[in-house]
Amino acid sequence: MLKKETISDLANELHGLPLEEPRAAALADHVVRLNSLVRASASQLARGDEPAQFARMLALQKRPRASS
Amino acid sequence: MTGDITSSGLCELADAIKQRRISSYQAVTACLDRIDAWQPRINAFVAISREEALASARHADRSLAEGRILGALHGVPLAHKDMFSRAGRASSCGTRTFSGEIASETATVLQRLDTAGAIEIGTLNMTELAGFDTPGEEPLGACHNPWNTQKFNPGSSYGPASALAARLTFGSLGSCTGGSIRIPAAACGVVGLKPTSGRVSRHGALTRSWSLDTIGPMARTARDVARMLGCISGFDARDPTSSDEAVPDYEAGLSIRLVGIRVAVQRRFWSTVDDHVADALASLQEALAREGAAIEPKDLPDGHLLWDLASVLSDCETATVFGHHLRQHGAEITQPNRDQLQRGNFIPATRYLEALALRGRYLREFCEQVFADADVLVTPALPVSPPTIDEMRDRRFAEDFNRSRVVNIYTRPFNYLGLPALTVPCGFTPDGMPVACQLVGRPFDEVTLLAVAHAYQGVTDWHLRLPPIH
Numbered sequence: 001m002l003k004k005e006t007i008s009d010l011a012n013e014l015h016g017l018p019l020e021e022p023r024a025a026a027l028a029d030h031v032v033r034l035n036s037l038v039r040a041s042a043s044q045l046a047r048g049d050e051p052a053q054f055a056r057m058l059a060l061q062k063r064p065r066a067s068s
Numbered sequence: 069m070t071g072d073i074t075s076s077g078l079c080e081l082a083d084a085i086k087q088r089r090i091s092s093y094q095a096v097t098a099c100l101d102r103i104d105a106w107q108p109r110i111n112a113f114v115a116i117s118r119e120e121a122l123a124s125a126r127h128a129d130r131s132l133a134e135g136r137i138l139g140a141l142h143g144v145p146l147a148h149k150d151m152f153s154r155a156g157r158a159s160s161c162g163t164r165t166f167s168g169e170i171a172s173e174t175a176t177v178l179q180r181l182d183t184a185g186a187i188e189i190g191t192l193n194m195t196e197l198a199g200f201d202t203p204g205e206e207p208l209g210a211c212h213n214p215w216n217t218q219k220f221n222p223g224s225s226y227g228p229a230s231a232l233a234a235r236l237t238f239g240s241l242g243s244c245t246g247g248s249i250r251i252p253a254a255a256c257g258v259v260g261l262k263p264t265s266g267r268v269s270r271h272g273a274l275t276r277s278w279s280l281d282t283i284g285p286m287a288r289t290a291r292d293v294a295r296m297l298g299c300i301s302g303f304d305a306r307d308p309t310s311s312d313e314a315v316p317d318y319e320a321g322l323s324i325r326l327v328g329i330r331v332a333v334q335r336r337f338w339s340t341v342d343d344h345v346a347d348a349l350a351s352l353q354e355a356l357a358r359e360g361a362a363i364e365p366k367d368l369p370d371g372h373l374l375w376d377l378a379s380v381l382s383d384c385e386t387a388t389v390f391g392h393h394l395r396q397h398g399a400e401i402t403q404p405n406r407d408q409l410q411r412g413n414f415i416p417a418t419r420y421l422e423a424l425a426l427r428g429r430y431l432r433e434f435c436e437q438v439f440a441d442a443d444v445l446v447t448p449a450l451p452v453s454p455p456t457i458d459e460m461r462d463r464r465f466a467e468d469f470n471r472s473r474v475v476n477i478y479t480r481p482f483n484y485l486g487l488p489a490l491t492v493p494c495g496f497t498p499d500g501m502p503v504a505c506q507l508v509g510r511p512f513d514e515v516t517l518l519a520v521a522h523a524y525q526g527v528t529d530w531h532l533r534l535p536p537i538h
Contacts, residue, residue, distance in 0.1 A: 002414060011410055014391070017398045023407055031414040034383070037376050042422040044429065051424035054431070055266060058486050058511040059313065061435040063443070 002035075004028045073098040074235040075534070078144060078292035079319075081238055085132070085143040092128040092143025092187065095238075096121050099145045099189055103236045105537060110212040112231040114150045114160055116190040121145065124187040138185030140295055141239075148241040149225050150191035151198065151274035152178050161274045162194040162224070163207050165397040175272025176307065177241055177283055177300045184299040189237065192227030197390065198243060198276050199224065199405040200470075203460045207402070210457070213256055214535040215501055220460045222450070222475050223251035225260075228286045232258040233502075233535055239287040239296050243273060245280045245382060247479025250491040250506060253286055254449035257493045257502030257530065259521065260286045261293050262479075264511045265486035266311035268297075269304030277385040278309070279424065280378060280483040288531050290492065290521035294318035297514060313512050321515035322522040327360030329520065332442035338371035339477045341451040348495030348503040349448060352524065356446075359523050364442055369434050374481035375473060377430070380415060380423040381484070387412030431485045439510050444520050447478045449491040449504040478506055488514045492521040493530040502530070 004024040012018040019027065073081065073095055084090045100118055107113055128143035151161045153171035160166060178188070193211040195201040203210065203220060213221045214234040221230065225242030229252035232240055242249040244262045253260025261284045268283045275281060285296035298319065303312040333353060341349075353363050390409045398406060412420075438445055452474050460466045469475075482489040488509050495503040507517045525531050 007414055010413065014413055015394045015398050015410065017394070017406065017410070019407075019410075023403075027407060027411055027414065030411060031383075034376060034380050035415060035419050037373070038380055038419040038422050038426075041373065041377070041426055042419075045422065045425055046429075049425045049429050051421055051427070054424070054428045054486065055309070055311070057428035057431050058265060059311075061431060061439075061511050062313075063439075063510040063513045063516070 002028050002032050074102050077289050078238040078287050079295050082141055082144050082295070086137060088132060092125040093122065095143065096125040096145045096187060096189060099236060102234070103190070106214065106234045106236055109217060109537070110214050110230050110234060111209050112193055112211055112227045112234065112236060113147065114191045114193050114208055114227070117188060121187050121189040128185060128187065140184050140299055141181060142185035144186050144238055145189045146181060146186045146239045147188065147190045147192050147228070147231060147237040148178070149194045149228055149243060151194060151243060152241065153272040154178055159191070159274070160208060162196045162198060163401070165393065165400050171272070173272065176269040176304045177273070180300045192231055192240060194227050195224040196402055196405050198245065198248060198274060199408055202402060202404055202466070203457045205402050215257065216499075218456050218458070219501065220454045220457050221252065222255055222454055224248035225286065226252045229253050229256035229258055229260070232256065232286055232288055235534065239285060239292055241283060241300070242286050244282050244284060244483065245277050246378060246483050247476040249284045249286060250449055250479045250489060251475060254491045254504035255454055255502065257504070257533070258286055258288050259290055259293050259490065259492050259531070260284065261297065261490045261514065261517070262482065262488065263297065263301070263514055264311070264488045266309055267313070267488070267512065267514070268300050269307040269310045271304055271306040275389050277382045277389070279381045279385060282483065289525055290490070290518045291319065291322060293490070294322060294518045294522070311512070316515050318515055318518055322519050324516070324519040325360065326356060326520065326523050329361045329444065329516070330442045331356055331361045331363050331520070332366045332438055332445045333363060334447055335365045335367050337448065337451065339451050339472075339474050341448050342453060344495070344497050345448050345451055345503050349446065349505050352494040352505050353446065355524055355527055356520065359527065361520070366438060366442065369430070369437060371477060371481045372473070374430065374484045375477060377423045377426060378480045378484035380420060383408075383412035384415050384420040385412065427484065434485055435510060443509070443516055445508040447506045447508065449478060449506040450475065451478065453497050453499070453501050482508055487511060488517055490514075490517045490521055492524060494524070494528070495530060
């Protein structure tokens, strides 16, 4: 579990910008929620689902041309 | 052309200049006069290039007199969000922390508009680093909505939207990571297009999130947006993420008739929607049906999941892009944006890559579910009327408002999916604020969105209304 104290320390270390407690807590809630949501969705990933394929998928999903 | 030049549309003006019914000098002068009247009230401009614009207009008029037409936007005054590089100039990107960084080359989109003959009359206000502005803490001062200067003006391209609504420019370029073209366009009653990912080069534009950022045109009519899109689209060797898909003739595509066009509408909205927005959407659907379109209610995939996945990409990429800047200038960046720029540091790389890998799968599923038997999807653009600035100054109210996602729940999912999406005005609230809908299409099918919007604007007059100056 990501703790607000950890976030505050890391923020200070990365940018020299310490986070006040309520902001660190809000940030912790935000990233914990996103991390668990992606982890749950990732169970649907198949072997061939790779980040670099998105541009190709866009081209594949183009509107089919009307047959003449 | 009769009456006030600034009341005409971009294409109408371009055609009038080409036919020498009006000079470019007259058009630029009319814009500058109007900017003088409106700028103190709405603060849409960051800088006004008065002398340069007038000199360019004289050059455009001389060229025309000598029989040379520079391009489809010959002599037309434009102004853009202040985040596109121009050689020899510094762009603010909505912050004071970039001051003095002079660009050594010009953004591809500006080059292409220059080639088309457009005249840049100034640069337009935007939120800090294209993020979120807290009312009262805008680094370049607040940019107000000309329809009501007491209302909160959402979306990072608020300068272009406000300038277009007040008729200070004939067209603008905006940028969009989660709705920043469509949201301010909707709030200000103008047309805004987020093209398909890769359709428009991003070389020379501020990067915020390379997976989601898109540059797009904003104007008062779909026809005007179509002309601008035709000028800026297409592969660019300087942007390897740009697409080599052929660029169609978007203006020619406007003549498509709506008979046979299948329009999907949401059976269940993704958020609360104000009654007057729902009523305006219903009226729009009726208007499209009268023109021959078939309206088909549909269940959509979960917009909130797509919104969250976009957040993962945006958080991680902005933390990467601005990490160095944050270390150098963190104390000068406003607190909400500083928080936003730090979030991605705490998301593991595996989660980021999973969110990226899911993108193609969810795009395919969305297209199969929505576009298998539909050409266009209609959704709300901004589902509620913007709150007042005073309300947004209350920290708790602002946090609740932002947490509710109502500002970008209908726009951000389509940045994640990379689909083209366009907002078009479709009514007004009882207190006189514009209402808009969003049209979404298959990848690279901007032409259908523009044709539907053009047909709708042909039978309505929302886009012709002018905000009063008090």
